[in-house]
Amino acid sequence: MVNSPSGAADEKTSLTKDYQHHWLTILVATALLILVSLIHLHANPHLQFNLLYVIPCVLLALVVNLRWASLFVLASSIISPIIQYDGDSDYRSVGVFVWNFVSRLILLEIVVLTIGRIRQEFSKSDDQSG
Numbered sequence: 304m305v306n307s308p309s310g311a312a313d314e315k316t317s318l319t320k321d322y323q324h325h326w327l328t329i330l331v332a333t334a335l336l337i338l339v340s341l342i343h344l345h346a347n348p349h350l351q352f353n354l355l356y357v358i359p360c361v362l363l364a365l366v367v368n369l370r371w372a373s374l375f376v377l378a379s380s381i382i383s384p385i386i387q388y389d390g391d392s393d394y395r396s397v398g399v400f401v402w403n404f405v406s407r408l409i410l411l412e413i414v415v416l417t418i419g420r421i422r423q424e425f426s427k428s429d430d431q432s433g
Contacts (some may be wrong), residue, residue: 317404318371321367325366325367325371326385328363329371332360332375335362336359336382337364337396339352339356339359340383342355343355343382347390348389348394349391353411356379356407357411359379360375360379360414361415361418363375364415365414368418369415369416372419378422379407380407383403383407384400384404384407393431405419
């Protein structure tokens with residue numbers, strides 16, 4: 304899963320340049336994250352929305368790069384436990400909050416890293432065939 308930098312262009316650009324080039328994708332991912340958060344806010348706090356929170360992260364991992372996807376993983380991992388914390392007193396323990404944050408962070412980041420690796424393999428095979 305972990306390789307040295309491949310020299311691909313997206314590994315050498317700054318977040319600002321990534322934003323300038325992919326602003327529409329980042330805007331769509333932000334809108335999706337807000338939409339999922341609003342749905343989660345109005346639903347039962349005991350429901351799991353991890354599959355919905357991963358959608359904007361995967362979109363960014365596929366289109367932009369892993370850095371932007373990881374930022375959205377971090378945001379999703381913070382937003383979801385906050386919504387649960389606010390929605391039910393059972394989630395107000397610091398231990399429960401930390402557990403929910405860390406478990407979401409690990410789960411979502413594993414998905415994003417896997418998608419990023421698949422993207423990297425596809426781009427390698429495109430470079431070799433073309």
